[in-house]
Amino acid sequence: MEEPACQTLKGLGHCVVKDAPPSVYYFPDYITEAEEAYLLQQVYKAPKTKWTQLKGRRLQNWGGLPHPKGMLAEKLPEWLQKYAERISALDIFAGKTANHVLVNEYNPGQGIMPHEDGPLYYPTVSTISLGSHTVLDFYHPINSAQTDVPQTEESRYCLSLLVQPRSLLVLQDEMYKHYLHGIQGVVQDTLTDRVANLSHATACAGDCLTRGTRVSLTIRHVPKILRAALLLGKK
Numbered sequence: 622m623e624e625p626a627c628q629t630l631k632g633l634g635h636c637v638v639k640d641a642p643p644s645v646y647y648f649p650d651y652i653t654e655a656e657e658a659y660l661l662q663q664v665y666k667a668p669k670t671k672w673t674q675l676k677g678r679r680l681q682n683w684g685g686l687p688h689p690k691g692m693l694a695e696k697l698p699e700w701l702q703k704y705a706e707r708i709s710a711l712d713i714f715a716g717k718t719a720n721h722v723l724v725n726e727y728n729p730g731q732g733i734m735p736h737e738d739g740p741l742y743y744p745t746v747s748t749i750s751l752g753s754h755t756v757l758d759f760y761h762p763i764n765s766a767q768t769d770v771p772q773t774e775e776s777r778y779c780l781s782l783l784v785q786p787r788s789l790l791v792l793q794d795e796m797y798k799h800y801l802h803g804i805q806g807v808v809q810d811t812l813t814d815r816v817a818n819l820s821h822a823t824a825c826a827g828d829c830l831t832r833g834t835r836v837s838l839t840i841r842h843v844p845k846i847l848r849a850a851l852l853l854g855k856k
């Protein structure tokens with residue numbers, strides 16, 4: 622098989638994912654176990670009211686609510702600002718600093734439906750994973766011009782990524798804009814050869830991994846900020 626093309630993200634070695642479009646960067650062990658424990662502690666220290674319970678997961682929203690008219694930005698707490706800055710130093714947000722973090726918590730058996738992250742964010746998403754692995758699946762969008770062929774989730778499926786605890790995943794460009802991503806609500810993942818980053822992960826095709834509770838920090842940049850927020854002196 623052909624060697625993967627290697628590209629570099631500023632200051633962070635190369636880790637472009639084989640068999641995936643050239644806009645996937647996967648860094649195993651991006652943070653240490655101590656940092657992971659610290660981040661989990663901070664997530665669970667947040668007041669109960671900070672959590673929003675959804676069907677298959679619960680989440681915390683930090684930085685403000687993205688809105689087509691602009692986000693009323695709120696300062697990120699120190700513990701998130703530090704990582705927002707560290708990741709932004711990779712220069713993945715066109716010189717800007719991430720100003721929005723979504724914390725998602727999935728118990729084993731929970732997931733997220735295939736979706737696009739949409740136009741409110743700069744088209745790059747960076748994700749730090751804590752506590753457990755998951756498998757992120759990618760799908761082609763529904764092609765409304767192709768009405769003769771039934772388009773099932775199965776037929777639209779294209780590849781997966783194994784996302785291990787303490788890793789950083791960066792998705793950009795067409796991986797952000799074209800493909801949909803989702804996480805199946807299962808308790809175990811049997812890895813197939815469609816998992817495109819196995820050569821960068823400590824696992825092999827055929828392995829069966831049991832999920833624990835995973836917390837993800839989805840770190841993004843929202844370009845459109847409401848002027849009111851600036852006038853109020855918020856960041």
Ligand SMILES: O=C(O)CCC(=O)C(=O)O
Binds near residue numbers: 733748839
């Ligand atoms: O937990 C993840 O890694 C994915 C989360 C996600 O897709 C989102 O919040 O939009």
Ligand SMILES: [Fe+2]
Binds near residue numbers: 736737738802
């Ligand atoms: Fe998403």
